[in-house]
Amino acid sequence: MEVPCASCCEKPKSNNKGIITIAPPTPTTPLSTPAKRPIKRRRRIVIKLIKVISHKYKELISLHNIIIMKIKTFTFNQFQENTFVISDNTSDCIIIDPGCYLQEEKNELENYIIENKLKPIYLINTHCHIDHILGNAAVKSKYNIPLYLHKEDLSTLHSVESYAHVYGFEKYKTSPDPDEYLIDQSEISFGLMKFKIHHTPGHAPGHVVLYNQENKFVINGDVLFNGSFGRVDLPGGDLETLKNSIFDVMFQLPEDTIVYCGHGPETTIGKEKKDNYIHQF
Numbered sequence: 001m002e003v004p005c006a007s008c009c010e011k012p013k014s015n016n017k018g019i020i021t022i023a024p025p026t027p028t029t030p031l032s033t034p035a036k037r038p039i040k041r042r043r044r045i046v047i048k049l050i051k052v053i054s055h056k057y058k059e060l061i062s063l064h065n066i067i068i069m070k071i072k073t074f075t076f077n078q079f080q081e082n083t084f085v086i087s088d089n090t091s092d093c094i095i096i097d098p099g100c101y102l103q104e105e106k107n108e109l110e111n112y113i114i115e116n117k118l119k120p121i122y123l124i125n126t127h128c129h130i131d132h133i134l135g136n137a138a139v140k141s142k143y144n145i146p147l148y149l150h151k152e153d154l155s156t157l158h159s160v161e162s163y164a165h166v167y168g169f170e171k172y173k174t175s176p177d178p179d180e181y182l183i184d185q186s187e188i189s190f191g192l193m194k195f196k197i198h199h200t201p202g203h204a205p206g207h208v209v210l211y212n213q214e215n216k217f218v219i220n221g222d223v224l225f226n227g228s229f230g231r232v233d234l235p236g237g238d239l240e241t242l243k244n245s246i247f248d249v250m251f252q253l254p255e256d257t258i259v260y261c262g263h264g265p266e267t268t269i270g271k272e273k274k275d276n277y278i279h280q281f
């Protein structure tokens, strides 16, 4: 049996059975204190280091004009239309084809912008079919930013009012008129990014695509789809015109260009040049 040392000294003490024990030293401070302090200090040092690194990182990015781009895709309304928010490290962003109709869809778009601390600069329509412009009024009233579209799609925009109810969009809020027109071969830029505008009629008379050469992608609306192409039976549509837009404009872009479509998944120019359904016509 061990006998505790009453005086807490470290001298060995013998019990009456001759077994020698050494009592443990009495701690002078609570046991938890010495362990906690280094952890807290280490945490503070790590946080400080992260702040310094992120500050230096931001300095480096702005010094060398490095673009960190983000393309966020939302799929909205009954037509499963793709809405895009494109931003870069300046936090500026553009909203393309806002198809948000339901309040939840509008909230989803707004929350993304709030959570990512983005500043919308432009509202852009690739073309003005109802599924691509349902959220125009909401975006315009929320952010008061200029709406850009091609002049030849102004009548497409105005016609939406007359048929929105046919598709069940009884609560369609009339889109504002454009503030600026997108012109073929012109450029539009925001933050560190710039896009070349190509007029690509056939699916809609004033259809445009936005091509970003630096990051090798194109926002293509309803011209090309993955394996297919936009319908030509709507007012202003024409198959031969669309074929010209696809072969003379889209297929002239580099093959590794990523094509962000108005419906369905993205694809590449190379893939569509090889096996798009347009080759059957």
Ligand SMILES: [Zn+2]
Residues within 6 Å of the ligand: 127, 129, 203, 204, 222, 230
């Ligand atoms: Zn369309």
Ligand SMILES: [Zn+2]
Residues within 6 Å of the ligand: 079, 081, 129, 131, 132, 222, 262, 263
């Ligand atoms: Zn569409």
